[in-house]
Each structure stands twice: as C-alpha cells, then as structure tokens.
Amino acid sequence: MSVPGTTPGTTPLRLLWLQSGGCGGCTLSLLGAEGPDILTTLRAANVEVLWHPSLSEASGVEARAILTAAAEGRERVDILCLEGAVVHGPGGSGRFHLMAGTGTPMRDMIAAIASHARHVVAVGSCAAFGGITAGGGNPSEAGGLAYDGTAPGGLLGTDFRGAAGLPVINIAGCPIHPGWFVDTLLQIAAGTLTRADLDEWERPLAYTAQLVHHGCARNEFYEFKASAETLGDMGCMMEHLGCKGTQARADCNIRAWNGSGSCLDGNYPCINCTAPGFEEPGHGFDVTPKISGIPIGLPTDMPKAWFVALASLSKAATPRRLKENAARPTPVILPRDKRKTP
Known part of the structure; x- marks a missing residue:
C-alpha cells in the first residue's frame, strides 16, 4: 500500500x-x-x-x-x-x-x-x-x-x-x-x-526511560502513603491494590492515551504490561503481596529498609485531607487556602 x-x-x-x-x-x-x-x-x-x-x-x-x-x-x-x-x-x-x-x-x-x-x-x-x-x-x-x-x-x-x-x-x-x-x-x-x-x-x-509513576495523578497520595482500599477509591493503589507504577517502565501518565488518560486515570492499577512475564504475576492483578505487611514489589532501586522508614514518616505526616479522601471515590475535603477565613 x-x-x-x-x-x-x-x-x-x-x-x-x-x-x-x-x-x-x-x-x-x-x-x-x-x-x-x-x-x-x-x-x-x-x-x-x-x-x-x-x-x-x-x-x-x-x-x-x-x-x-x-x-x-x-x-x-x-x-x-x-x-x-x-x-x-x-x-x-x-x-x-x-x-x-x-x-x-x-x-x-x-x-x-x-x-x-x-x-x-x-x-x-x-x-x-x-x-x-x-x-x-x-x-x-x-x-x-x-x-x-x-x-x-x-x-x-x-x-x-x-x-x-x-x-x-x-x-x-x-x-x-x-x-x-x-x-x-x-x-x-x-x-x-x-x-x-x-x-x-x-x-x-x-x-x-520513565516510570509509569511519573506524572501519576495519585502521586500526592503515594507520597504520604494514603492508600485506596477498593478499586475506584482516590488513593494510591500500590499498598493494597497491586499497582506496579513505581516499577513499570513507560510514560503512560506523561503521554496520555487518546489525549486524555491512562490505566490509573481509569481507576485500575498498573500491571507493568511492558515487562516480560507480566501476564502471570502469581497473584491477582489487583492484589499487593506482602511479607509482614510490607509490599514485596517495592519502588525501583529503593532498598526495603529505606522504604519502611520513609513510609512510617510519611504516614505520620499525612494531612487529614488525604487520609479522608484516599479511601473514597470522590473528595470529601478539598484543598483550602488558609489565608481565607471560613
């Protein structure tokens, strides 16, 4: 042709x-x-x-x-x-x-x-x-x-x-x-x-050269380890719902699909589909395997001890807004400019 x-x-x-x-x-x-x-x-x-x-x-x-x-x-x-x-x-x-x-x-x-x-x-x-x-x-x-x-x-x-x-x-x-x-x-x-x-x-x-994690709309939730509990929740899906965006190599959240979205924007965890063997992870795609409460699949290049220490600090500092919104499909607390009195 x-x-x-x-x-x-x-x-x-x-x-x-x-x-x-x-x-x-x-x-x-x-x-x-x-x-x-x-x-x-x-x-x-x-x-x-x-x-x-x-x-x-x-x-x-x-x-x-x-x-x-x-x-x-x-x-x-x-x-x-x-x-x-x-x-x-x-x-x-x-x-x-x-x-x-x-x-x-x-x-x-x-x-x-x-x-x-x-x-x-x-x-x-x-x-x-x-x-x-x-x-x-x-x-x-x-x-x-x-x-x-x-x-x-x-x-x-x-x-x-x-x-x-x-x-x-x-x-x-x-x-x-x-x-x-x-x-x-x-x-x-x-x-x-x-x-x-x-x-x-x-x-x-x-x-x-990028991770799927880069540009993810849920990054603020990830930073404070404010996690989603079920599909459709707003929070980070790494801790409970199997998201591998911190390990997957692709620019899905930087270069939107069809100009508008990605798997994560569609409320489904990244399954690392650009990697060999992704099709048989040994568990459900929406499940995060853990040992002693720690996810097995940690972010790329991050030692386990660092992740545990940072996760503990992050959770201790999580803003109420993120805690309340993470396990909900829509926000119940919105960002607010503190200079404006109620």
Missing part, C-alpha cells in the same frame, strides 16, 4: 506488518493515534506499507504472493513488524498457526522474512516476550521473537541482528501506546536509532 504524499524523488522505506498469536490490540491502538495519525506519520517518515492485514487491500492469493516474495528476498523489506506471539505448538511443529493457503507454519514465514529485513520490530509484549498468548501453561507454545518470557530464546534469539545491525526492537506493551511506535518509526526512518537508544530488554528508551 503506497502512502499518498511520501517524499517525491526519494526511495521510501518499505514496511511489512504480520500478525501472529494475539488479539490485534496493538493495531487497534495504532489506528487510534492522534497528532499525528498513522497515515500522516507514514508520509512524514517516507514509509510505504508493503502489506498490513488491516490497512492493505490485498488479500488471499495476492497477499500470499507479497509475503512469499518477501520471504525469498525478492521484495525489499526495510521494517518487518510482528504483532502477536510466535506460535510453536503443537509439539514444536508450528502447525497451530499456518500461513493461510500454504500449509506452512507462520513462524517459518516470519523467520524467512526477518532474515532479509533491515529492521525487525516486535510490536507489543506478545511479540517481544510471549505475553498473554504464552500465559496459562502456554498450550500453544507461544514465545517472542528474541525472548521466551525473561529467558533469551524466542524464534530469532537475542543474538539476531537485522541487516541494519540492530537486534529485535521490542516495543513492549499490552497494547502499545501508538506514540511508542510512531517515535520508533521516525527514528528508524531518520537513521538515528542505535543500540544506545534501547534499554536492557531492547525496548526504546523514548518511552522506557
């Missing part, structure tokens, strides 16, 4: 997008991109879509011809994007997910195209690490492109390098924020994305 308005006189980058074991939620999120929308982004980056299951008109025989040519190296692919986990079952055969009309396991098609692509991008936590698709005992034997959960492995492995010299670029999230993909695409198109721009899980630092 050519994108009207790509830069004339220059060779556009060619993007091929495949979907494997997943729900398609990352594509749905991407289609909701605003300022710019995805088509504007593609034009700005001088990228044409060779094929995308939701954006392209080609289907059936025509689509298979495109993918086969890409797998054989006859169609140039600058950016291969995979959405969804690679399916290896049953029994390592890959036959749980076949390329329609070919009898070929989809994983073989993905690997063949990746061997020719300049860049390979895992879009979403399923493609990066296995994600939700690999949960629940993993009956489909699903995994990521370079990782199986936290372990190196996957279809391509951590030693894989695209023709441009980079490992698999893991835009992890469930689903991704459209801005994370847009940032990465523009960096690739400009030729500025390097290994130094990726974190320890090969996720773009453009969004993982």
Whole structure:
C-alpha cells in the first residue's frame, strides 16, 4: 500500500506488518493515534506499507504472493513488524498457526522474512516476550521473537541482528501506546536509532526511560502513603491494590492515551504490561503481596529498609485531607487556602 504524499524523488522505506498469536490490540491502538495519525506519520517518515492485514487491500492469493516474495528476498523489506506471539505448538511443529493457503507454519514465514529485513520490530509484549498468548501453561507454545518470557530464546534469539545491525526492537506493551511506535518509526526512518537508544530488554528508551509513576495523578497520595482500599477509591493503589507504577517502565501518565488518560486515570492499577512475564504475576492483578505487611514489589532501586522508614514518616505526616479522601471515590475535603477565613 503506497502512502499518498511520501517524499517525491526519494526511495521510501518499505514496511511489512504480520500478525501472529494475539488479539490485534496493538493495531487497534495504532489506528487510534492522534497528532499525528498513522497515515500522516507514514508520509512524514517516507514509509510505504508493503502489506498490513488491516490497512492493505490485498488479500488471499495476492497477499500470499507479497509475503512469499518477501520471504525469498525478492521484495525489499526495510521494517518487518510482528504483532502477536510466535506460535510453536503443537509439539514444536508450528502447525497451530499456518500461513493461510500454504500449509506452512507462520513462524517459518516470519523467520524467512526477518532474515532479509533491515529492521525487525516486535510490536507489543506478545511479540517481544510471549505475553498473554504464552500465559496459562502456554498450550500453544507461544514465545517472542528474541525472548521466551525473561529467558533469551524466542524464534530469532537475542543474538539476531537485522541487516541494519540492530537486534529485535521490542516495543513492549499490552497494547502499545501508538506514540511508542510512531517515535520508533521516525527514528528508524531518520537513521538515528542505535543500540544506545534501547534499554536492557531492547525496548526504546523514548518511552522506557520513565516510570509509569511519573506524572501519576495519585502521586500526592503515594507520597504520604494514603492508600485506596477498593478499586475506584482516590488513593494510591500500590499498598493494597497491586499497582506496579513505581516499577513499570513507560510514560503512560506523561503521554496520555487518546489525549486524555491512562490505566490509573481509569481507576485500575498498573500491571507493568511492558515487562516480560507480566501476564502471570502469581497473584491477582489487583492484589499487593506482602511479607509482614510490607509490599514485596517495592519502588525501583529503593532498598526495603529505606522504604519502611520513609513510609512510617510519611504516614505520620499525612494531612487529614488525604487520609479522608484516599479511601473514597470522590473528595470529601478539598484543598483550602488558609489565608481565607471560613
């Protein structure tokens, strides 16, 4: 699919997008991109879509011809994007997910195209690490492109390098924020994305250099350890309701989703969906495991003794306004300027 308005006189980058074991939620999120929308982004980056299951008109025989040519190296692919986990079952055969009309396991098609692509991008936590698709005992034997959960492995492995010299670029999230993909695409198109721009899980630092905690509207409650008790309460959800915003690497509360919100703004705790293994924490997503009353999952880089000491001091100094409001869905005490007499 050519994108009207790509830069004339220059060779556009060619993007091929495949979907494997997943729900398609990352594509749905991407289609909701605003300022710019995805088509504007593609034009700005001088990228044409060779094929995308939701954006392209080609289907059936025509689509298979495109993918086969890409797998054989006859169609140039600058950016291969995979959405969804690679399916290896049953029994390592890959036959749980076949390329329609070919009898070929989809994983073989993905690997063949990746061997020719300049860049390979895992879009979403399923493609990066296995994600939700690999949960629940993993009956489909699903995994990521370079990782199986936290372990190196996957279809391509951590030693894989695209023709441009980079490992698999893991835009992890469930689903991704459209801005994370847009940032990465523009960096690739400009030729500025390097290994130094990726974190320890090969996720773009453009969004993982921050914590979800940064910009959270509940930070005042966190500072004084004024905690919510049930979903819908205003207080901090770390102590009782499983929030991992102080550990999760993403800018969800700085760069609002759809221009207006985040999981926390929607009164649900952060489940750290950009991290490998988030899908099976070993407890309910809205539960905070504790030992002797202390949460197991402490804020990133904070020693337990410091947290206990600071939490005790904070709770001792909690303003009445926060204590009263934390376990309520709406404020009962509002901030007030003390210079104004009642």
